[in-house]
Amino acid sequence: MVLWVVVVFIVLSATLILALTYGPMKAAANVRVIRAIAGVQYAAAAALAGARIAGLA
Secondary structure, rough: HHHHHHHHHHHHHHHHHHHHHHHHOOOOHHHHHHHHHHHHHHHHHHHHHHHHOOOOO
């Protein structure tokens, strides 16, 4: 159960980061790096969810 809470927290964090990069931070010089960080967070959440569904976690 706790793993699902962590997955949801990671997804919400990545979504907030993406929303900021398309809103107030879209003119930032390092916006691609920030979006890449959000992508890594989505990948981590997917890996955790996949491991849980497969019974490995």
